Amino acid sequence: GENVEQHPSTLSVQEGDSAVIKCTYSDSASNYFPWYKQELGKRPQLIIDIRSNVGEKKDQRIAVTLNKTAKHFSLHITETQPEDSAVYFCAASGGSNYKLTFGKGTLLTVNP
């Protein structure tokens, strides 16, 4: 089955800096790669996603890149703000059942 590795497990940045979180996946059939933000005790919230026919997608301060050949995808957050502090999960999905396989998560702390 699919295996998703996520790095780093913790990331601390200063407000205004950029943050990058990287994931790799194992199943070449995966074709959908969402990123979720989860605040403590809350539900995971979809913040951005990318499909395999696209190499990059941007939404304001958030961007995701995908390298299908290398089976890598990354989340980029620019101009970080304290409210960006949360756990971020990458995931991969493919096939007919659409189940998501998640990475272990990255705890992002943005220091004011």
Added chain:
Amino acid sequence: DSGVTQTPKHLITATGQRVTLRCSPRSGDLSVYWYQQSLDQGLQFLIQYYNGEERAKGNILERFSAQQFPDLHSELNLSSLELGDSALYFCASSVVSDNEQFFGPGTRLTVL
């Protein structure tokens, strides 16, 4: 608010007991997914239902079962509970032909 509802929010019970968690998907979504989130295991896919039928199974224990009813709501039944079953249980839903999943607020289960 994702449109996915889950009840109850919190559940405290004893080892050996049985509980039922309930999920109502977003209006129009036919697929329901159950995930377990614990500190050491991250977000783990348990099971998926599509329009009343089981579509995929993940790391779901034999003590756990689920079903999806004609009105599309779903229930996750956990029996012979053990201390290690303490976790956040999330339900997510999606439309029939899309990977994009929306998560409910979760049920926090504590087994004492």
